[in-house]
Amino acid sequence: MNNDYCLFCFVTECEYKFISRTGGPQNGTFTAPRLTNPFNHSFMCVYIFFAGPHQKVEVTFLSFNLRGTPPECKHEYLDLYAEVQNPDTTELINSPFGGRFCGSIPPRARISLYRTIAFSFYTDKNDTLPEIFTGKYSFINDSLYQVGTAAPNIPCTFTINASIRRKGSIVSPTYPGAYPKPLSCSFLFLGKSGQRLHLEFRDFDLFSGGPHCPFDSVTVYDGRDNSSAVIGTYCGQHRNLVIYSSQENLYVSFEAIQRSANTQNRGFKGIFEFSESFVKLDFIQKNGGEHIRGTECDQKILSKKESSGFVFSPNYPFPYIPKTVCRYFIYGMQDTQNLERVRLQFVMFDIPKGEKAEKDECGDRYLKIYLKGQEQTDAYDKYDYEMCGENQPEIMISDGPRLVMIFASGDSQGRGFKAKYSFETDYLVPGTAAPEGKCMFSYQSASRKQGDFNSPRFPGNYPSGINCTYTFIATPNEQVAIIFDYFKVRADNANTSIAQYGDENCQEDWLEIYNMYRDGTEVRLGRYCGFTAPGPVESNRGAIGIKLFFRANEKGVYSGFKARYSFETAKPVFGDCGGNISNAEQATGIIQSENFPIKYEAPESGMATKSCHWYLNVKAAHQILINILEFTLEGNPASRGCSAAVLRLWLDMNTYPIEVCGEKPNNDSLLYVSVSNQARISFVVADKSVGMAGFRLSWTEVSVAPSICKEFKCEKSSYCILGKLRCNNISNCGENDLSDEANCVLAESSDWIVIVVTAVSVVGSVILMFTCYICQRRKNRRRRRHTIPSGSVHSYSGHQHVCDELGQRFASVDSV
Template identity: 50%
Template sequence: MFFLIVQMKESTKNFIEKNMGTHIRGTECDQRILSKRQSNGVVYSPNYPFPYVPKIVCRYFVYGLQDPQDLERVRLSFEKFDVITNINSEEDTTNQSEAKKCGDGFLKVYLKGQEVIQAYDKADYEFCGKDVPHDVVSDGPRLVLVFSSGEAVGSGFKAKYVFETEYRVPGTAAPDGSCHFTYYSTSRMKGEFNSPRFPSNYPSMTNCTYMFFQQPNEQVRIVFDNFKMKSDKFNYTDRGAYGDLCEEDWVEVYNVISDAEDRLVGRYCGSTAPGPIESREKAQALKVILHTDTEGVSSGFKARYIYFTAKTIFGECGQNITQAQSGVLTSPKWPQKYDGPSKGEGSATCNWYLSVRPGSRVMLHFQNFAIEGEPTGRGCPAAAVRIWVDPDGVPVELCGESLNVDNSQYVSARNLMRVTFITADKAVGAAGFRAVWTEVQEVPRTTGGCHHSYFRCEKSLFCIPAELKCDGTSNCGTIEGIGDQSDEDQCESSF
């Protein structure tokens, strides 16, 4: 008997060290296992792989990290299991059950990490027999195991524990525990997603990916309801915290195209929430990426997604414009206010595709602009205008009560331009916009000037088709914030 007790003390010390645990003083074999940040290890029954000693109780307190930077959960994966219990049915000796009670030999699992003795009455799982149990995952940063050996002995158990980051993000999580989540309309047509641990601060040094896959003849829309990324070093422009200047913590949104590179919609930081975003026609998915650096954190974002039957490429109110030299784009119902969506409706979208003659470019000049939102404050979560000066590039995103003169005019990189106006289901309506677009050529004076069929604007120096002179619409745009009306000067008014 003395030999058995000495052997037990020695095996207790060894098996706790093998578990990378710390013995809790005053107990026979209780131990505490602490995370070293996303670390892992193995827990064993006493004396494993040899038979355990009968009539002992050992508690395992497995603790993940929980602090402003870290929040972990514990995943336990069993590899071997042989815990004998004295019960009446021979069948039960080889099959565990989560509904019934085991006999005098068992392993109980507590997913909330109970520490007080009164909390041990109701376990989340109770395992016995010889079948290897399924994986279990804690509800928070702590998990507790209680192993009790009966009169009969077995070889015990062996299980691997992994401390995983607990992201608290709705969606289908990656099996490897990384911050990667996928969404399919076949699972849910609409739902929410968020930065890790929202509304609490997200952790630093984190990269998360959210993939919204769509079926053929289907699109997905994303609307951000809360947005606050750390951007201590960002100097806000009149367009907010947006674009390549976001270098600390940021969110990027992409269209995933099967036969091309992913197309960036925009990069956002600070409190500049993205405008509503719809996946492009024939896209495979929308992809959202969250990046955080090594310093400082913030509350992050919360957003909604919804799948819907694909629209035409023009949306509800756009068009393809190919055989014209100039024109006017307006928000719906202009000069009246555009409306928010009717009850039960989603967002509204207008896509204009402008194409002029090869060698020419499209110049777009906003003469009136008032779109709900605040670029230097909350961003454009309810409505936005996007301008692709290069159809394969990254669009400019606009909203607000007015535009700075430096942001009122855009010239395409080629002979193509795309303009989109989109409102979310939470839009309330505003005055809207009116923009004049014109086919232009940029010809330096040193090369001999414009072709004889074009008119040279005096200030902006654009060459515009001569037919546009004195047509009642100013087509020369601006230069350094100064309007150029030269194409309408010295005209006999007939309008």
């Protein structure tokens, strides 16, 4: 445009009109006016573009450099109007406002909602040159925007009837220009019975206010109006957004709300087609699936708790249709109480391989299987199986609650497939699961020598109202070792200040451990709950394995447990140390951990546990008093249990043992009495042990409160013990009863006197014998040299008597 001359434009003061005329040019350019304004008066120019009948106006700015500063745009700006209905410039002020622009960023292209676009240029600068903005305009045919039969006096409401138009395009009313706000449009697609509609948005650009599209949106309804089921609500940017109707009708609504934000989005453009050739959905609905609205043949199958059914290729049992892609979403239950996995077993399979496919590939004809939930991250390129041909696939089990299948038919036909799906309860427990979804798991030494196991769904919370069994079966001459690394089982009624095990403490949820024997009997080792992790466990010699039973009631749940198992060569009956103590004459003794008081050692490398077992047996009608004198083991019975090292005491051979670990306070006593004349003590250390001082305990044969005690009767405990145990420097009477060690000072002194006298006698005897030996040698020597007078003999005899007298004296001393 030239300010001095413009073909088909009129200048009245500062107004520029661009009018479409028959035979005239249908496009052109425009520039800013050339103005001189030395006194900085306010000045405004108006540009108006008038399209002819069945036309729209398209305006595009090529350059833009207005001297105002956004967002206020003072001193120089451009106001845009793209929804002008009345071409009278005096009515421009009543037209919807399309936005104010300044600075260096131009408005996006605009297409008129009706037949007119206008903008006004305002400035109070002293000089204005044409270069501050330039642009081009076109008068375009509006047939693209006549999607169907238009509703009267409404700019963008159409009905598209399949009997008139089977295929065509759909656009927002000002595409590709920025759409105005507010705006409300609708498109009603009416097909024939048996038809479905395919709608594909190839360009989609709406303002995105978040995933719920609270501002501008396109909503697609699977029916005749907005009371029908919603297929989806869309905003933001999309490419190749494809939608299928379930039946013959579809309703599309486009809404843009009024707001001051200066957003400039293009809108949308797409294509549509009515057809009887799209996949019939009866193969989904007749077999318990649910068609996913908006797709050609995608379906979802949701578990009804351990339910089962069949899935089929489209059009089954007839050949499938070419150029079809269907997705199958088979989802098991997943909530706080339920977790399932999917088992898929094919009954029939026939998908011919693509003609151009490589030897080990399927080409464009395949069935892909996803077992790990890849669809959640759109990782459809990371499938687990791609199958084609006629070979029947193997049974597949999902890794979690989701299994997805994608079927692509390519350009050919085939018989397709039929497969049975079944939902199985998934406890997320390693091991061989029992059939029919029961919470039972077995671990065979012949299959695997070591591994992990855990409570259902660990590290998540286990479900309530559940009973689970774990069996560990060893081969002959093997034992099972189990070590717990985590333990947290609900125990509301347990006393948290003490170890939480046993029937009295564990009444809500618990874990029980049993030794299993070949004759079918089971002997319980213990019941555990709370935070008291069981100590390391070894199956008894002669047992075929170990069974664990986990029970949770219907109320609150915790995270459960995690443990390890190991099948190892059977140890001797006494373990790595220990022994059989059954000497009836001994009546008392000391048992201590290996290396005490130096740290006990962890098992040898490659071994899970190290153990020592002592079996005590005293006279009939007597009991065994066990007094733990010194004690320092890893763990804490109340807060974390004894998972690294444990001392077990069987006071009753017919029930489960007491488990002890931690440290013994200096002034406290750890005193136990057996029920009968038998007891067992076991010390077991796990491979994760770091070692501590260990333990030292005494045991004593006692008779509890007899009517007559022929030996020594303890003053406070009333135990009857052997008299010889008195004053043996061991407290044999029990807790707070030191009567067996009282008044032992004199006895100790007499003992010392006997020892001293005995030593003196021995030394005296040796001296006497040596003196006699010297005297005899001197006598013999003199006889050989002289004739000895009788007086001398008498005198020497006197010396010999002296030696005998010394011997008698030492002898008397020796006899004391």
